[in-house]
Amino acid sequence: MIIFGSRSYLYQLAILTLVCGRCGNPAAHTLKKRVSKFTLFFVPLFPFSTKYATQCTFCGAEQQVPKEQAEQLQVQAQQGGGGEGQGHGQGYGHGQAPQQPGRNPYQR
Numbered sequence: 001m002i003i004f005g006s007r008s009y010l011y012q013l014a015i016l017t018l019v020c021g022r023c024g025n026p027a028a029h030t031l032k033k034r035v036s037k038f039t040l041f042f043v044p045l046f047p048f049s050t051k052y053a054t055q056c057t058f059c060g061a062e063q064q065v066p067k068e069q070a071e072q073l074q075v076q077a078q079q080g081g082g083g084e085g086q087g088h089g090q091g092y093g094h095g096q097a098p099q100q101p102g103r104n105p106y107q108r
Helices: 067-080
Strands: 004-019 026-040 043-056 062-065
Touching: 004 043, 004 067, 026 067, 043 067, 062 067
Parallel strands: none
Antiparallel strands: 004 026, 026 043, 043 062
């Protein structure tokens, strides 16, 4: 008998201060990476899915972000130290205004 399945791993990559697209509050957001791996006999072998998301610590809203944007936010957090006042923006999702080309939507 062969036992196979999957297991997900959740990594916290950074904490940023962003304006939430749901509640509108400038609050800390955690940048998370979820990796799902195929397992054989309970041993994780290879990843088959990787997703990135930000979650507002004020209201709990979670928004998936593309890999490129997640990497950009992670670099921004490392450069700014991930502290207060870094990464304020216009929010995301839920009626976000159109962005200017070449501009980071999380910076004013």
